[in-house]
Amino acid sequence: MKISIQREEVISYELADADITLLSALNEIKHNQDNTLTYASGCRSGVCGSCSMRVNGKEVLACSYKVQDGDFIEPLKNVPLIRDLVVDMDKAYSFNAIAKAWQKSDSNGVMLSPENEKMNELQSDCILCGSCYSACPVYSVNSEFIGPFSLTRVWKYVSDKRESDEAEKIEIIQNNGIWDCTLCNECTLVCPQDISSKADIEKLRSKSAMAGYTDPNFANSFGGFGGPSFDGSPVF
Amino acid sequence: MPNNNVLIIGAGGAGLVAALHAKAKGANVRVISKEYPTRAQTCMAQGGINAALGNAGEDSVADHIANTLKSAHGIANEDAIKLLCSEAPNAVTWLDSIGVCFSRTQESKIAQRTLGGASAPRACYAQDYTGLKILHTLYDRCLAQNIEMLNERFLLEIHTHEKDNKSCVSGVSVLNIRSGEVEFYESSSVIIATGGYSRVYDKFSTNSKASTGDGVMVAMRAGARVSDMEFVQFHPTALKNSSILISESARGAGGYLLNSQGERFTNELAPRDEVSRAINDEMLKGEEIFLDIRHLGEEFIDEELPQERKLAKLYENLDPVNELIPIKPVAHYTMGGIEVDKNSQTCVEGLFAAGECANHRVHGANRLGGNSLLELIVFGKQAGESAAEYAFKNSDAIKNVNNSRVILELDKYTNEIDFYKIKESLGELFYKDVGISRDEKTLAQTLVKVESYIQDLPKMGVTDKSKSYNTNLIEFLEFKNTLELSRLILIAAISRQESRGAHFRSDYPNENEKFSMHTIIDKDGVVS
Numbered sequence: 001m002k003i004s005i006q007r008e009e010v011i012s013y014e015l016a017d018a019d020i021t022l023l024s025a026l027n028e029i030k031h032n033q034d035n036t037l038t039y040a041s042g043c044r045s046g047v048c049g050s051c052s053m054r055v056n057g058k059e060v061l062a063c064s065y066k067v068q069d070g071d072f073i074e075p076l077k078n079v080p081l082i083r084d085l086v087v088d089m090d091k092a093y094s095f096n097a098i099a100k101a102w103q104k105s106d107s108n109g110v111m112l113s114p115e116n117e118k119m120n121e122l123q124s125d126c127i128l129c130g131s132c133y134s135a136c137p138v139y140s141v142n143s144e145f146i147g148p149f150s151l152t153r154v155w156k157y158v159s160d161k162r163e164s165d166e167a168e169k170i171e172i173i174q175n176n177g178i179w180d181c182t183l184c185n186e187c188t189l190v191c192p193q194d195i196s197s198k199a200d201i202e203k204l205r206s207k208s209a210m211a212g213y214t215d216p217n218f219a220n221s222f223g224g225f226g227g228p229s230f231d232g233s234p235v236f
Numbered sequence: 237m238p239n240n241n242v243l244i245i246g247a248g249g250a251g252l253v254a255a256l257h258a259k260a261k262g263a264n265v266r267v268i269s270k271e272y273p274t275r276a277q278t279c280m281a282q283g284g285i286n287a288a289l290g291n292a293g294e295d296s297v298a299d300h301i302a303n304t305l306k307s308a309h310g311i312a313n314e315d316a317i318k319l320l321c322s323e324a325p326n327a328v329t330w331l332d333s334i335g336v337c338f339s340r341t342q343e344s345k346i347a348q349r350t351l352g353g354a355s356a357p358r359a360c361y362a363q364d365y366t367g368l369k370i371l372h373t374l375y376d377r378c379l380a381q382n383i384e385m386l387n388e389r390f391l392l393e394i395h396t397h398e399k400d401n402k403s404c405v406s407g408v409s410v411l412n413i414r415s416g417e418v419e420f421y422e423s424s425s426v427i428i429a430t431g432g433y434s435r436v437y438d439k440f441s442t443n444s445k446a447s448t449g450d451g452v453m454v455a456m457r458a459g460a461r462v463s464d465m466e467f468v469q470f471h472p473t474a475l476k477n478s479s480i481l482i483s484e485s486a487r488g489a490g491g492y493l494l495n496s497q498g499e500r501f502t503n504e505l506a507p508r509d510e511v512s513r514a515i516n517d518e519m520l521k522g523e524e525i526f527l528d529i530r531h532l533g534e535e536f537i538d539e540e541l542p543q544e545r546k547l548a549k550l551y552e553n554l555d556p557v558n559e560l561i562p563i564k565p566v567a568h569y570t571m572g573g574i575e576v577d578k579n580s581q582t583c584v585e586g587l588f589a590a591g592e593c594a595n596h597r598v599h600g601a602n603r604l605g606g607n608s609l610l611e612l613i614v615f616g617k618q619a620g621e622s623a624a625e626y627a628f629k630n631s632d633a634i635k636n637v638n639n640s641r642v643i644l645e646l647d648k649y650t651n652e653i654d655f656y657k658i659k660e661s662l663g664e665l666f667y668k669d670v671g672i673s674r675d676e677k678t679l680a681q682t683l684v685k686v687e688s689y690i691q692d693l694p695k696m697g698v699t700d701k702s703k704s705y706n707t708n709l710i711e712f713l714e715f716k717n718t719l720e721l722s723r724l725i726l727i728a729a730i731s732r733q734e735s736r737g738a739h740f741r742s743d744y745p746n747e748n749e750k751f752s753m754h755t756i757i758d759k760d761g762v763v764s
Contacts, residue, residue, distance in 0.1 A: 035699035
């Protein structure tokens, strides 16, 4: 099979046909054909978030994608390119701090039921691979947008019974946050952990409305209240 | 004047826990990582973290201590194990208090399950994503504490100076992977938390490609001592084709090990060394080995082992709900590492170590599942607090370093031999001859081979001459570390003429009281 990779220019590589992951194919090229090919990888089992990249325009983890003849490999979008398929994640990760995506203070003796735990079980599976930032059309035009994984993380903590001060978190995400999202769902489609940041954003909108905030885009201010959320997980 | 700086190398569980506790003591903390913090090996831990909470069945700290001691096969520090086990409930309570999303029981307690060698359901877990959820919560906590984290910097050297006839830490030099520049960070107090060295076994390891033992080797070159390097744990159940880990919790929940005839052949919940040996014996008879979790049912698998199902589907093209999973044992955890005292300090003043890179003598000859996440929390804290206290009493020694000899040396390397090929051969050789079963002759032959590879290092080198983000260079530096570590493993394995825990010698199949001690190595060879 033949695959091409966007480096300084597009370069094509021949590989033996095999049922292998894209990461194995990249390793094969680097070790046996071209030592200069540059990409990031770690666990090779889909849990460290290092090897996110795009194949034929869609974000994937190289370790979790079976490579096909004719595939075109590119780095993630919307993040500074360092070299070949390696991008700089520092800026994207900085939104977690901007959004204060953490539990404000240590909890003491709060008991969580299995139902409480289910509230954010899926959201706490996030591996910060950055696929969602790459796919997000809002982040591509507004570099200050607190993007998908950070908003999911905010929901993770806001929905947790151990969080004592959700008001502060809800306030921070009013600007360049939940109301800027167009609910296009691209983030959901590319998430390797099946997390829907779009659904989490909708839940944060409901929380915000309950806290007295309104949608600055009037047209969107109806709906989104009550009822099951997009991914079927409970809202309150 | 002391300036209270604590520098931490490595941003996995141990490094981040150390950072939080050093900061809480009032130190100025900086964390340096060769990747990003959330990419560390810790995220791959699946099974759980041990604490005798008794939430799922009767348990006690005394039983946790007894199980850990038994599995260590007589070469552990009983005081360190007592500390580990008695601090365990506090460690889990702390993780719960900062927001780790543990699975819960119907009584709203932290859920627990049984892992190998444990007399009770003791491992607290978050589905089979325990390490991931702990690591990410620690990372969030570090952001909340505004701890400085510098990413993508590779440890080159630990610098020391002499003071009152003692070797003391001055700082470290690192290669900024992005810029290709060498950077020097001075600090009188440095913690190494860089993880283990299972990738000596290359693709015969469950570990991340980054588990190359850099910190262990660099600390040793700086004068620290290492111990028990021969004790490498083989995890019984890695996927046959990819070496990807299938958690012990699959067996804890009732999973069976079967041979080609569909027969069970061992107690699946014995400690890992015993199970791996039983599998190895079957494999030597020509059997293929399978993990069978079909009888656990789809609902249970999706609730408790969702990652395992996903991994089996992706890497073996099968669904464990209906099919047997082909497995083999591969290198998983290195019990040996940097020698530390009861404050986590090495024999170099101001140099501390915690996590898998360190040897706190709690695992002895064989670690129990669920004790490594625990070790990160208990000894990460100890290292962080000790390093902070040390920093308050000692000022940084200014030392200017313009370039690193590690990088300068490479200019002379001729690149006639492809190191990627040697790296692969080394992994195969180690899996075959320095693996689950060893003997004098093959160990000695392997040592000769490894020493010739070390001799050949100047004939290896890098093809890629780019300055920015040169992974060819980083992989060569990592290989150099694993190659030198592989020599230490061999020296230790040859000297231990007995079988104990994970170190099985077919020529000395029994435990021998004479070797009831640690194998300590310094720069000059075996010390004791």
